[in-house]
Amino acid sequence: AQTVTQSQPEMSVQEAETVTLSCTYDTSESDYYLFWYKQPPSRQMILVIRQEAYKQQNATENRFSVNFQKAAKSFSLKISDSQLGDAAMYFCAFAGAGSYQLTFGKGTKLSVIP
Amino acid sequence: NAGVTQTPKFQVLKTGQSMTLQCAQDMNHEYMSWYRQDPGMGLRLIHYSVGAGITDQGEVPNGYNVSRSTTEDFPLRLLSAAPSQTSVYFCASSRQPYNSPLHFGNGTRLTVT
Numbered sequence: 001a002q003t004v005t006q007s008q009p010e011m012s013v014q015e016a017e018t019v020t021l022s023c024t025y026d027t028s029e030s031d032y033y034l035f036w037y038k039q040p041p042s043r044q045m046i047l048v049i050r051q052e053a054y055k056q057q058n059a060t061e062n063r064f065s066v067n068f069q070k071a072a073k074s075f076s077l078k079i080s081d082s083q084l085g086d087a088a089m090y091f092c093a094f095a096g097a098g099s100y101q102l103t104f105g106k107g108t109k110l111s112v113i114p
Numbered sequence: 115n116a117g118v119t120q121t122p123k124f125q126v127l128k129t130g131q132s133m134t135l136q137c138a139q140d141m142n143h144e145y146m147s148w149y150r151q152d153p154g155m156g157l158r159l160i161h162y163s164v165g166a167g168i169t170d171q172g173e174v175p176n177g178y179n180v181s182r183s184t185t186e187d188f189p190l191r192l193l194s195a196a197p198s199q200t201s202v203y204f205c206a207s208s209r210q211p212y213n214s215p216l217h218f219g220n221g222t223r224l225t226v227t
Contacts, residue, residue, distance in 0.1 A: 009154075033212050045204065045218035052213070091156060095212035100145065100164060101172060102211055106156040 002027045006105035013082045014113050020067075021077045021108045023092030031097035034068070034075045039089040039107075048090070051075065053097075062088050079110075087112045116140050120205050120219030124193065125194040127226045135190040135222050137205030146188040150155045150174065150201040151221075162211070163188055195226045 003026045013019035025034070051059045051068050058066050063080045077111040079086055092105040121136045139146065147162035149172075159172030163182040177199055179191040188207075192199060202223050206216040 004156075035215070037216075043202070043221045045206070045216070047215040050215060097212055100162055100170065100211050101159055101214065102147075104156040104158070106150075106154060 002029075002094050002096065002103045004092050004103050004105040006090075006092055006108050008108045009106070010109045010111070012111040012113055013079070013086075015082055015084060018078060018080045019082055019110065021079075021090050021110065023075045023105055025073050025075065025076070025092075025094045027073070027094065027096065029096045032099075033095045033097065034066075035093040035095070035102075036064070036066070036075075036077045037084075037091045037093060037104075039091065040085075041085070045091075046082060048072075049077065082112050084112050084114065098101055118205055118207055118217050118219040120222055122202075122222060123173075123220065125222060125224050127129065127142065129195060129197060129226060131195050132191070132193050132226065133195065134167070134192075135203055135205070135224075137188045137190070137219060138186050139150065139188075139207040139217070140186065141206075141207065141217065142185060143207035143209055143217070144185065145209065145214075146207045147172070147211070147216075148178070148180065148190045149204045149206065151204060152201050160203075192224075195224075197226045199227045200224060 034051045067076045089107045095102045118139045148160040149157040161180040163169045205219040208214040
């Protein structure tokens with residue numbers, strides 16, 4: 001079974017600064033997908049970014065980017081120019097290609113300091 | 115564009131009572147799933163379905179039943195509620211679970227006393 005580990009239960013960042021959230025995973029599969037989801041206080045789960053394991057290029061979505069290190073099984077999320085609206089729980093998630101199960105980490109609570 | 119609709123938003127049950135959490139999606143997604151979210155535990159998969167008439171268990175299926183009679187609806191049933199089932203429940207759907215983003219409902223906060 002796959003496991004996803006987020007080692008930082010809580011983090012904080014100054015507004016306009018950059019922060020990196022860590023995620024590691026354990027799998028024996030070679031083809032899989034990785035995701036970061038955001039959950040603001042409203043409770044709504046929102047997809048932030050997605051990475052396909054067979055792509056070497058790191059995914060980027062505006063101020064959000066990932067550092068995907070396949071050999072190290074690491075998938076960190078970098079948030080640049082942090083905004084107050086970025087304050088949320090962030091979940092890292094893994095899905096094996098062809099799998100019907102998405103495995104989530106336990107989450108990192110990000111606070112943004114004005 | 116409704117997306118994924120969950121009802122109710124909040125529910126309080128007494129131990130032993132039964133109830134059904136409703137989930138409907140209007141995106142014609144084949145894949146639907148139920149997760150529970152507990153503090154410090156992330157989201158854990160309860161049951162999922164890959165199409166009408168097809169369901170399977172996830173990581174924490176005990177105490178829950180599901181059925182999928184239509185593409186749109188995927189209800190979650192608690193037959194005899196227990197305090198351990200106090201949680202926030204999310205329904206989610208996608209075209210495919212592994213390479214398509216999940217679309218989540220707004221969640222149901224369930225308290226079992």
